[in-house]
Every structure is written in C-alpha cells, then in structure tokens.
Amino acid sequence: MNTPKVIDLVVNNDLCIGCGLCVYACPSQALDMKWNDYGFLVPELTGTCELDGACLDVCPFNPIPLKEVETEFELADLFLNDTQKKHPKIGKYSAIYAGYADEFRLSSSSGGMGTYIFTELLVNGIVDYVFSVKESEKAGVHYEYSISRSKEELLKASKTRYFPVTLDRVLSEIQSLDGKVAIVGVACFIKAIRLAQYREPQLKDKIPFLVGIICGGVKSRFFTEYLSSKVDVEKQNIEHPNFRIKDYESTASDYSYGCKDKATDEEKTIKMRSVGDMWGTGLFKANACDFCDDVTTELADISLGDAWLHPYVRDGKGTNVVVTRSEIADELIQNGIKKGDLTLENLSLEAFLASQQGSFNHRHTGLSVRIKEAKKRNQPVPPKRFGNEKVTMYFKIVQKLRMKVRRKSLVVWKKNSNAKPFDSEMKSFLNPLKVITKVNHLRRRLGRLVMKLKGNKG
Template sequence: MDFDPYGQFHPTGDQHWMRSRSEVLARTCPFSPSASNEDQIAADLFPAAEPHETIGRFIAAHVGYVATGGFRERGSSGGMVSWVLEELMRRGLIDGAAHVAPVAEPETDGRFFRYRISRSPDEIREGAKSRYYPVEMSEILREIRANPGRYAVVGVPCFIKAVQLLRRQDPLLRERIAFTLGLFCGHMKSARFVESFAMQMNVPIEEVQAVEFRKKDVTRPASTYTAELTLKDGSIQKRDWWNLVDGDWGSGFFQYEACNFCDDVIAETADISFGDAWVEPYTSDGRGTNVIVTRSPVVNDLIQAAIEDGRLCLEPVDEEFVVATQAAGFRQRREGLSYRLTWPKTGLKSVKRVRPAAPESRRRRLIYRTRALVSRWSHRIFWLTQRTGNPILFIRWSKSAMTFYHALAYSRGELGKLLDRWGLT
C-alpha cells in the first residue's frame, strides 16, 4: 500500500500477482460484490443480538462517558474507546490492541499517523483522540500473524468489515483477533486534508511535528472543532474548522471515492461501536459524550459491570436515538447512496442494501451531486495548487464551491450564520 499523487492509499506491486489473487481479494474486499454484506456477517457473528432496521444487530445502546481515570479528558469525546481497550487488557482478554497512533518522526516516516499494536495501557493512551487521516492495516496484520496472542482491532466500518472477511478466510486471524471495536464514520480523508490546514495557517507541512484534529475545550460546544498543529520549534498554530475553507465535514473535501459506495455508518460488524452524541444537550457539552452500540455478549457484560461499579456514566438509549446522533451520515449512506447507485459508473458493480432510486426533492438531488463534485475536484484542485505554489487557487475555488453548497444545504438563517463565519458577507 502506498500514497498516490492525491494522498490516498492504493495497492502497488506486480499486476500479475494481483490478478492471480483476484478470487481471494473478491472475497475479502469490503466493497466487493462477491463479499458478504454487513447483515450477513453480523448474523453469523452476533446471533444473540436482535436485528434492527437502520443500525443492524445490537444488544444494547448507551450514551455517556467514562467517569474515572481521566479517559474523558484525554479523548476527543467521552473516552470510551481507550477505556474498553484498557479494560480488555486489564482482564487478560487481549495481549495487544491494534489502533491508530501518531508517528514520532512524520517527515522521516512520510505520514503523521499509522496503525500500530500497543501492549500496555500507556501505549493505548497514546492512541486516544480522533485521526482524520488515511491509514492501512497491512503491517499490523503481518504482526498479528507473526506473534501469537489475542488482539483487539479498532477501525472504521470498512476496515472492521475487511477484518471480519479476512477472519472467515484465515483460521489464524480468526483465532488471534478476539475483539473488534468500530468507529462511527462519515468518510475517510486523504493526507491532503492536514496539508490544506497547514497551508491555510501559513505553515510549511515539513515543519509540522504533530497534528491534533479536535483540540478539546470544555468551555465551548463539543461540535466546535479546533485543529492544532505543533511545529518542530515547539510553537503551536491552531484554527477552528469553520474558519478553514474545507472545514465543513459534510461537504466531502478530500473524500475517498469508495466512501460514496459505503452503506455502513456505525460499524455494524464490530463487537462494539463508538460515536459522538451529536444531539442536544450533548452537542453543547465541551467535555465530550459517546454513544455506543454493543453486539458481543462478552463486551456487553463488561460494559454493564462497569456501569454498576460507577466507572462508566452511561444511560440506555434506543435505535431512534442512535440514528438521530448520526442523522446526516445516515442520509448520505441511505438516500444519498440510493441516488448515487443510479449514476453511470465505470468499472464499478455495487451490490448494496439499498436500491437505486432518485430522491423526489430536486434540492436533495443537487446537494448529493454538489457534494460528489466537491469531493472529486478537491483532490485535483489541491494537486494543482501544490504544483503551482499558489494557495489562492484552492482557497478561492473552495469558497465558491462552499457558497453554492451551503445555499443548497442550509436554511436562509443557517446560511447567514455560516457566511458570517466564513467572512463572505
């Protein structure tokens, strides 16, 4: 796996070898029409979990945070992912945790984050917080194969689905990957996302030593994302996402094309899934709040025991609550995907759990069309910006695209507030 000119991971290597492995790849690629879908995988893995129409199978769902140990303070949200990993390790249920962590020397490494296997609580804590950055799993899968033990793997929905498909084909991985932890996902960004942030802060990307995408501030709403860049000289540059031209997540800047054909928002094939509670009063709580969905009886019992002990402050919620916290994501992956499946596609045969259909609303159709164009052209325009050394090219294009997109996506009152934030009024 290596970066392409747009900062996205793609497979590289001998084409004859890849063609010879096509049948195996077809069974294990999460986007392959030959692979089992999320409903089928979850039914096999979690027969005790009841199926639900929108969020798939689950035993229980909760909203809240970790009440002890500083997990909430260290995390982007309620601290639940790190807590579950440490609890699994503390109980002797895993020997290592495969998750994404920052690299020590990004300039030498060629990236800011990568998967690694942590084998102690201190190492797990280094992987806390959100990472909106491309990663790939080949190294940690090789390490798991080479080193006996029981492992937990953390990933976004398509990564967890890929792991489950691999476990079906590989008895060794089936034995050693004991738990999967899924992250609610809007889409994956290319490496150009952080490079764009640095450019807009007038910082050479070569001078950036560390990246924090969501700097927590308990005095501000959790929905106010602040990007913070730590430079090699120790100085810090930061800016709220809404003051960056590509800071509107829903517009799809630097999105992978595959994300347009994913119908899993909450990692339906994971033992437990985690997201942000994007509904009030939780959105306004700067301390951060998780919504979690459990499917494995073992993990569910672990959660329930900690609630009774007072270590977790969690309240039960239903399917409708979970859907409400990710409403925009479900629209994009249900109605939006259904519409995208009606578009002509070259070399792509998608088999999804929604049927091709166009929304009745012309406005909704325009929103999905515009979002797809922003996603596709942001890669190209930023590539051209880097080649010409002219940041104004990307900034002006982005502001024009966002003005049109926001006029479609928001009401007049909401649009006025956004334009004020962007300095366009």
C-alpha cells in the same frame, strides 16, 4: 505481468479505501501500500501476481463478492449471532448508551470509551495486544497502526486521527504474536477484517474483539495539509497534527485543529468552525466512502461515536454514543457501570437514529443518485442494501454537487497546496452547494409542516 483483481476492479475504479487487507491476504506477496497522487494509501503491484483472487475476497468494496458475504447483513449473521435486536439502519445490537469513561474522557477526542474498552480487554486477559492508531516516526506519515501491549501504550493512541492509515504492516505480524488481538477501525476496515475471518476462520479466535468507530468519511492527507496551511504551516513542516483539541468551556463541536510548525517550533491552532463545513461538503473525502452504507460500524463488537445530540453536545468535555453488539461487549459495559468507571445512561433507539440522521440521508437515501451516476460511467459498484429510494430534484442536485466538490477539492489541492488559492478556487463549487442545500432543507421542513397540519386536521 498479471494485474491483481483488487487493482483491476477496485483501485482502478477509485473504490479503494486503503485498509491494506489485500496486502495481508495476497499469497504471492505481490502488493504494497503506497501513496497515490491524491493523498490516499492504495495497493500497488510490486511483485509477481499469481491471480489467486485472495486480495479481492477481503476487500470491503469488492464489486463481485460471494453471496454468503455479500453485504453487512450476511456478515452480521455470521459473526454477531448472540444479539437479540436488529434494525435495518444500524444492524444488530444489544444496547445503546450515551456517556463517558471518567478516567480517559479529558485525554480523548470524545468520551474516552475506546481507551477504556481496550484497557479492560488487556487487564482482563481477553486480548494480549491492541492494534490502534498512534503517531508515527516516519517523515510525512504522522500516524499509523501500531501494536499496544499496555495501558500506558494505549494512552498514546487515545485521539481521533483524520489521516489515512492502513492495516497491512500490523497484520503482517499477527501470526507471530503469541496471544489474541483486538483492533479498532472505521466501518470499512472492520468489514475487511470480518471478510478475512470468513476466509481464514482461525482469525476469529486470533481477533476476538473489534471496536468500530462511527465515521463521517475517510479524509486524504490533503486534509491535514490544508488545515495546517490555514495556520501558515507548510506541509513539510507539519508535526504532531491534533484534529480534536477540546474547549472544555464550550460545546463538543467547538473544537480546534492544531499542529507544531517545525520551522519555528510554534504550536498553532485554528477553530474548526472558522474553516467551514469540512464534512457535509465532502471536501478531501475518499470516493469509496460514497459507496459505503454502513453508518454505525455494524460489524464491530462495540460501536463508538460522538454524541452529536442534546443535551450531550453542550458539554465540551466530550460524550460518546455506544452500541453493544456482542455478549462480551455487554459484559464490559455493565461491569464498568457497576464499578463506577463509566458514566452511561441508556439512549433510546429513536434518539440514536436521530443523532445519525445526516449520515443516513447522505449514505442511505443519497446512494441511489451516486449509483446511477457510476453506472452511467460503466463503473462497477459493490452490492448495496440501500439505493432504491426516490428522491426530490433538489436532493439529487445536492448529491451531484457534493460529488463534484469532493473530486475538485483533491484536484485543486494537488495543483496548488496552499489554503488561500484553494479557498478562492473552491468558492465557485462550494457556494452553489451551500445555496441548494439550504433550499433542500427548507423544502424538507415545509414538507414536514404540511404533513403535520394535515394530521391535525384529520
């Protein structure tokens, strides 16, 4: 039986992110999304493959893409041609803001801007449907992409979900829907949709608006199981996991995870600050994320993220950073400000760059280390725009330890899905990373101080 190119080149090299576009594009309908052993959704061959290659054309981690769509730069030139500004780290853009949507702020994970934008798209007839992530009725799935047709349905999807989801099911219905569609997604999902629009130009009219969520990495479903285990909920008893429970009286970063224990009917929560660093360490993260250099969802019409910078981070109610990248996105924002629906202020490019500096360090500067390691193993790597920067020995060690922690977390949890033994076994990997990260930060600060002193002398 023929092996589809996307499985041969992407899945078998641990580069799949689970977007499901390959399932949609497969002309022989030979693929289905299934859970793998490490808690990620990946395509599996379930029919006869005709080796058409369409599945690979829409893959965001295709190691051999067409030159015309090789990176985000080429795709942005094709799809975001009404923007005037451009920056190598954040792509094309029109304006940058920080703020929130008054009506939806408290019911959202951050500032409520995503729910506001989608509501306006529906109310103004720009789209007829929204593909967003909602709770699932399927056992153990928790969340999946669903179709919303109204503001009321959108409100069920107004929270951040750190749980694997895939677009294959909703995209299979797109041609049967009478009207236009808006879709929300992280950078790799947005890129996959743009690749599909390039391959099938009619999809550009069918999907006229994309909302990009600035992402710190896609987590395995093991992440949900781990957090639930921390509050003594077994994985078969997890219900309604909520990853961003705000504390209005505290800071934006002082949020909690919570879920319902089906066995006892109790609601249980835990402050995320007590769990440790789940993002900088790479715990439970997909390997594909280490080969993504799109920090700010450059290919969306509008990009939304958390305002992890002062003074906004002090407000526990939540604040968004907003990057508009198309004319229609600009109009929606400006109209919202005029109507008094949005509390937004212009954010300088420098401030926005500073808010994403940690991601730039890891996903741009650190890319060179990961690419070299992949090449040592003869693993294919998608064409990247970054990865040629020289790095210090300490920074290189940090990157290598993060890769080890990421891999080990999945292996250890698969072996024993209980938080206590997991934490105990992972200490020997996390402690060296913690120490060398502190050393690297100290050396970086000392380097900046030396440069400043030299400048003052000059």
